[in-house]
Amino acid sequence: MRRGTFVRWGVPIAAAAVIGAAIGAGPVIAAVRGEPVLPERSAEQLLADAVAATGKDGGLPPMSGTVQQTASLGLPALPQTGSASPLSLLSGSHEVKVWYGAADKLRVAMPTQLNETNLILNGGQAWYWDSATNTATKLTVKPGTRPAGTSTPVPQPADLTPQQVAARVLANTGEHTAVRVINTAQVAGRPVYQLVLAPKDDGSLVQEIRIALDGETYVPLQVQVYARGSAEPAYQVGFTQVTFTPPAEENFAFTPPAGAKVEERTLGADGIGQRAEERAEHAKDVAGDLKVVGDGWTSVAVVPFSLADLTAAANGQSGQNGQSGPAGDGGDRFGGEGDPRALLDSVLKSATPVSGTWGSGKLIKTKLVTALLTDDGRLLVGAVTPEEIVKAAGVR
Amino acid sequence: MSTGDGATPGTATLGRRTPGLVPVTETMRTSERRAPEPPPAAAPEPPEPAARAMGAFWRLLGSELGLTFRRPRNLVMLAVLAMVPVVVGVALRAFGSGDDDMSGIVQDVAGNSLMLTFVSFSFLVLLLMPVAVSVVAGDSIAGEAGGGTLRYLLAAPAGRTRLLAVKYLNAAVYAYAVTAVVALSALVTGLILFPAGDVTLLSGTTISLGDGLLRIAVAVAYVGAGMAALAAVAVALSTFTEVPIGAIAGTMVLVIVCQVLRAIPELAVITPYLLPTWFTNFDAVLRAPIDMGALGEGLLAFGAYIVLFGSIAWARFSGKDITS
Numbered sequence: 001m002r003r004g005t006f007v008r009w010g011v012p013i014a015a016a017a018v019i020g021a022a023i024g025a026g027p028v029i030a031a032v033r034g035e036p037v038l039p040e041r042s043a044e045q046l047l048a049d050a051v052a053a054t055g056k057d058g059g060l061p062p063m064s065g066t067v068q069q070t071a072s073l074g075l076p077a078l079p080q081t082g083s084a085s086p087l088s089l090l091s092g093s094h095e096v097k098v099w100y101g102a103a104d105k106l107r108v109a110m111p112t113q114l115n116e117t118n119l120i121l122n123g124g125q126a127w128y129w130d131s132a133t134n135t136a137t138k139l140t141v142k143p144g145t146r147p148a149g150t151s152t153p154v155p156q157p158a159d160l161t162p163q164q165v166a167a168r169v170l171a172n173t174g175e176h177t178a179v180r181v182i183n184t185a186q187v188a189g190r191p192v193y194q195l196v197l198a199p200k201d202d203g204s205l206v207q208e209i210r211i212a213l214d215g216e217t218y219v220p221l222q223v224q225v226y227a228r229g230s231a232e233p234a235y236q237v238g239f240t241q242v243t244f245t246p247p248a249e250e251n252f253a254f255t256p257p258a259g260a261k262v263e264e265r266t267l268g269a270d271g272i273g274q275r276a277e278e279r280a281e282h283a284k285d286v287a288g289d290l291k292v293v294g295d296g297w298t299s300v301a302v303v304p305f306s307l308a309d310l311t312a313a314a315n316g317q318s319g320q321n322g323q324s325g326p327a328g329d330g331g332d333r334f335g336g337e338g339d340p341r342a343l344l345d346s347v348l349k350s351a352t353p354v355s356g357t358w359g360s361g362k363l364i365k366t367k368l369v370t371a372l373l374t375d376d377g378r379l380l381v382g383a384v385t386p387e388e389i390v391k392a393a394g395v396r
Numbered sequence: 397m398s399t400g401d402g403a404t405p406g407t408a409t410l411g412r413r414t415p416g417l418v419p420v421t422e423t424m425r426t427s428e429r430r431a432p433e434p435p436p437a438a439a440p441e442p443p444e445p446a447a448r449a450m451g452a453f454w455r456l457l458g459s460e461l462g463l464t465f466r467r468p469r470n471l472v473m474l475a476v477l478a479m480v481p482v483v484v485g486v487a488l489r490a491f492g493s494g495d496d497d498m499s500g501i502v503q504d505v506a507g508n509s510l511m512l513t514f515v516s517f518s519f520l521v522l523l524l525m526p527v528a529v530s531v532v533a534g535d536s537i538a539g540e541a542g543g544g545t546l547r548y549l550l551a552a553p554a555g556r557t558r559l560l561a562v563k564y565l566n567a568a569v570y571a572y573a574v575t576a577v578v579a580l581s582a583l584v585t586g587l588i589l590f591p592a593g594d595v596t597l598l599s600g601t602t603i604s605l606g607d608g609l610l611r612i613a614v615a616v617a618y619v620g621a622g623m624a625a626l627a628a629v630a631v632a633l634s635t636f637t638e639v640p641i642g643a644i645a646g647t648m649v650l651v652i653v654c655q656v657l658r659a660i661p662e663l664a665v666i667t668p669y670l671l672p673t674w675f676t677n678f679d680a681v682l683r684a685p686i687d688m689g690a691l692g693e694g695l696l697a698f699g700a701y702i703v704l705f706g707s708i709a710w711a712r713f714s715g716k717d718i719t720s
Contacts, residue, residue: 004715005715008710008711008714008715011707011710012704012707012710014707014710015703015707016704019704021586022700061547066689093664102575109599109683110688111683113676113679114514114598114676114679114682116598116599116600116683118599118600129600131598131600132598140497166478241689248685250684251685254600255602256597257596257601258507260596260600268460276565325634
């Protein structure tokens, strides 16, 4: 090898270094530039601002951006589901584009390979466009009611905007939570306040929840949920790119293209209203049976639920006592089309048998949630450690 | 190696030594190649004026392009690629009507002629277009080395860097030709078989025909850039071997391995670093507004691949011992 050879090969090595640096530049630059300057604020001040910003109707400034949702919940491997299925949101990473003009002007687009799903809200009108089926659905929203994520066929990411998630979490702050504020973080290139909510109880699987509020507008830009003992968030939803300029009007104008199937649905009309009622009744039934053990972050929900029903539903799958272990869940991946049976099957296979003075059951543990299915027909679910949930199972 | 001055590419040295080289049978290819080269360019004039150097560069590129586009193999590949949109269009026309369970994009084709271009791209960028591009690009250096013509090319005081640049540009032009042929064939087929008119985008917005043609042009530019990036990989592999089929097969194996890796959901982390991931981003032009972010990211990825593999090819080729 001559000197010239080294010099020559230095060029591609330098090129690789430059490219690598460019890829990793974002975090590096942020680290070098140091902490963005935001005045210090107490948690209460920030909470008040945040509640003001999220609570006030139409209080959000017009904005547009890209929202990314990433989940690594440590679930047992789920059977493959369609990309539009809600189950697919439980693992991997998803991206939606959001244009927000005013309280009644919103466009959410979920672009996928050569397809796109859109939800466009303009005034009292809502359009749901799915290019895969070439169908435009007109949803007429009754004045005063916002489309709830459960009763409309909206793309699931619609109820996952940082605003809504933050609002949900903010409602739960209380005596069980240690709250602090970090004023040195950045999200989507903007300096943010991070509101850190950490459970005081060690029994919780959640280490902390971080809500990033924009330093200027107090719009929630990101929500991260950290599981105990892991450095990467188990669940994260937030803007990867955001601008606070009013988006172009044509984003909110939608006319069904020629040749598309057009369907109409009125929210709150008889059919759907009835269904909602039924659903509410069913929810009431479940709520009647529901018992909560513990409080705060370590509360465990107990629902009557029998394994016999479950396995009967799973088409006579015999009880898989002793068939535990993570190795067993690989085979289902190519199996079903995401039908509940395959899902149950794969979840149950990864369950660990546990027992105590209260009896015995199967324990399913993920990064954030533990579930215990007892043999005497109870289902316990909580964001707690297995020890806690076993303790809760002893409480009658 | 026997030629000890391989590490110092003195073309003048090679030029002086040309008469002493082992005689090689003058093939059809070599005679053809020598013909368009004007004698002055071959004369060893040490300090060439920049303008004349540029002139020689373009002449060399011109002769390379002439060879590439006259070679029957390359023309056959273009013809095959042009046939695919025709077949797809005829099949959709013949069997695609009436069924309700067609996927959206196929229905869009039935409704508008321009969509056939995008459907054809989405089929072809995965494998067939990369094959055509890697055949030409993988053949670029290795083909000359294997055919024994590389040293004659280097006998001209052109320099290896310039030869490599010409070879790469030649492959990039072919990459764009492949893309344009597919687009044109799809466009003509679509206009004959399906109604023309306003174009419905994936976002459900409708745009005019002219605007649609403009978007096709953007898609051609983007896909062509992607194929040119693949050509850089193939040229780099081509400098490592004297067997052209090795470089071609190597590139194809890389493409296929990338496609396999992309299909594994557990490896989603690495997919942004794989070149074929970015080929399909052309569908950004079918959104309203055009997703410039996706296109820009893709072009950056292509640029990174071209710079990286271009420099690898240069480092290898400028220090290579030329034995054939």
